[in-house]
Amino acid sequence: MSATVERWTTSLRENWRDGTLWPWCLAAVAAACGYGVATVFHPGYLSADSNTQLWQALGDEPVNDWHPPVMALAWRVLIGITGNFSAMAAVQAGLLWGTLWVLARLVWKRTGSRGLSLAVLAVGFAPHIVNLTGVVWKDVHLAYALLAVFAIALTVRDLPPSRVKARWALLVTALLFLVYAALVRKNGVPAVIPVFALLVLAAWPAPGRRRWAAATGVFAAAVLAGGAGVSAATDPLATRVYAVIPVDDLVHVLTPEQVRTAAERAGADADLRDRLVTAAVTCRKRNITSDGYLQCFPQRRPFDVTYLDRRADVIVRMWTQQMPKHWKGYAEYRARVFSKLLFRSNQVFWNGTHVNAGARLHPEARKQPLNDTLRFALQNYVTGSARDLPMLFQGWFWLAVSLVLVLRRRWPGPHSRELRLLGASSLLYILAYLPTAPESNYRYVYWPALAGTVALTLVATAYAARRRAAGPSEAAARPAVPPAGRTPGATPAGPREDAGAAV
Template sequence: MIPVLSRIRGHWWDAVLALVTAAIGAYLVHAFYPGRANNDIVNQAQQALGEIPYSDWHPPVVAALWEWLIGLTGEIGSLLVVQLVLMSLGSFGLGLLVHHRLASRLGSFLAVLLPVFPWSLSQLNIMWKDVQMATAFLLAVVLVFLVRLRPRALWVLLVPAAVLLVYGTLARKNAVFALVPIAVYLGWMAWSALAARRERLRTTRIRFWGSAVSALVVLGVLGGATLATDGAIAEAKDVRATGQISQIMLDDVMFSVPESELNASAAPKELKDHINTARAECIDQGEIWDAYWNCYGRGETGEPFSPIAYQDEVRHLWVTEVVTHPVRYVEYRAAVFSHYFFTSQLEYWERGWDGEASKVGLGGGSRTADYVVKPYVVDFALGTFPMLFTPWFWFLGGALLLVGARRLTAFRAEVVVLSTSAMFYVLGYFPIAPANHFRYTYWPALAVTAGALLWWCARRKQRKQDRGAVRS
């Protein structure tokens, strides 16, 4: 550490961490405000601004939060600020956790630098629902971890953590896969606290089953809160159903069902002809996924986010022709998952890619800052270490952390939670992966990075203690 900083201890070091966090956050707001956007985000912004009706193609919770923020601040860039605040608070909380649990100033300093690691920084300039989910989950998990450090602040920490977990799950529905290990951790904490007061609950078998039941209760409470919130937003905003899941079913039907079997089905001839024509176009393009955008012509009206025609018939084809042939279905999904798992794209949303973003006041940001960030993320990190932006790398990192956690005396449970949450989330894309955008891997990247920081800090502390024991 820098000599001057090495003399700063206790709460004064917390103040240093806070200042570094605030400086990074302020620069990121300056660099990226009001936030970059693609057509997905523009669609949500238009809902928030009242320009178009709410729909469930994208999670209504994001548009509802955005609408509230615009009403509160009058600024379209308010959602970006919230995203950066969540990220900053998550990294700051991680720093506090390391500092107060291990007295590691170097580890805590590295933790607050989490937002400027190239893979973290790469997605912070654009308000993907995936980034909203990941930053909300990061802060939520850190708050949960801090409960063990400050049990007297139980409800002060758990209530906002629960709100953030519900928001993250609503923002990205498949976040439920990442939520499961967090719920298990919460269940384990609850039962451990109960067992500490009652000796008869401390046997290994009872603690295992007690923790399992507690985890199911936590998952049920969070799941119930998520469904209730979703229903309340749907009613309050009169959300139009679009049947967006049919987009995935269409892919499965188009690319796993042979043309002869499709033609022999009872589906309407117009639907079968459309699928056959679109399939040929996609294959010519070298694409066997995301047909809605690549070759199908989008929905019934041809407009983005419009529902496809014959949704009931597509669902029927999926039930009768896809799931009844599990081998070819798994083979097709394995092909799409392999594309997602081993490759990536859209690692950084460059200035000038915003398209229709200007229609809602988004896009741009500091041109000079982009000359700083883009070479760092794209030319250096992506160009030199492309694996940092692929799911396989973070999945492998999670697996290694899971194995390495057995050697820890501190942060073992926390490392297990972060690594398994990342791995579950990646595996959860097997039946639904539509493409290979890095945003789909953003939560695993953050979770494994945070877990690796905790593992490294804990092992460093253990080695110091072991050396001290040997000398004594």
């Protein structure tokens, strides 16, 4: 028995020294960290949007496409499997930390450094990343799905050619994540495109035109099929929520009298005309500069999500008739909202649960109250970091990071092209908010913040690994410097030799 234990001990020591055990140690650390973060957020922090989707996921309200039906469907499936709505927040934490483990393992394989691989896991504890990990938001789902595709792409690239089955299994998994990302955020498609290109280049380092066309066709077909499948499973009510953007432009660019005239010219009914005029007056009176449909537009109780669906065509007609005439005011207004998003992002920490006026928190959520002790501890960490390191929570910083990632031609390490595409995804996602941002909210730059943090971490680990590798070789190549008074190649002399030399 003692001999067996001794053999096991010897084997473990050898595996520890040669690094065989370290990926499993990283997995254990990632699992423990993910469990800890999930515990802090349990049963999941809900916004008004996610509370609405919880009602839909549980079948207590009909699904509508104001919020992504695919997220409600995914939540419904999780609840059906686990019997608890808190599974969604736990899955979010598990996906993030599982992805970080994959990236940490890749860094370990490339550098052989335990410290650098742990630095990748530390991304999950960064204040601007952990602050939303357990908040059930479509923005979080988009970010984690795209990061998972990035990690899978790097893994596929490093697989030997003989691992054909593993390669295709990973590619199919990444495709599913990409389809989900495209469906879960209506304006997320610009961010998805560079990540899709990254995945194709990982599978085929030099794809030709036919392969690009085939891959693009497969992806487009998968997105269309996925959307059709979600619609068939949920039968969502049509809302045409995109109309909130022209409403915002109209009530902030035009005066109330101009809004009235524009509505009559476009053929709006009296109810829509009066509500638009009231919204324009209210926004000016209360100095509300964005999100006019939800903040200023008169709403009935309960909230009618189909109101815009019946009037979207008229609203779009008003916009197309008026904005070319008021292009200067439109440009100034959009610059104002976008600059606020870049420099004054709010809601760096979501404090638990919230419902809209006139709505109510789902009874299932009320049964599982939040842990206030852990919530306040996390809040102190995040808000203190926002005070001391405000740039981490502001869009301009991550816009600058994405620009640097895209414009630099070469980055250290083997993933220079992947880092540029990751930066392109962040850049396009931020710029897509220039004509569409409804308000200033940190969650709108959460994907650029996550992508930028991961990219900067990988760049830093590559620089550190290069310095470590260059250190011994530079030391070996550097000529030895003899001490003062001694010539190169001379050996230390004893007392007699010294005396003789002195004579």
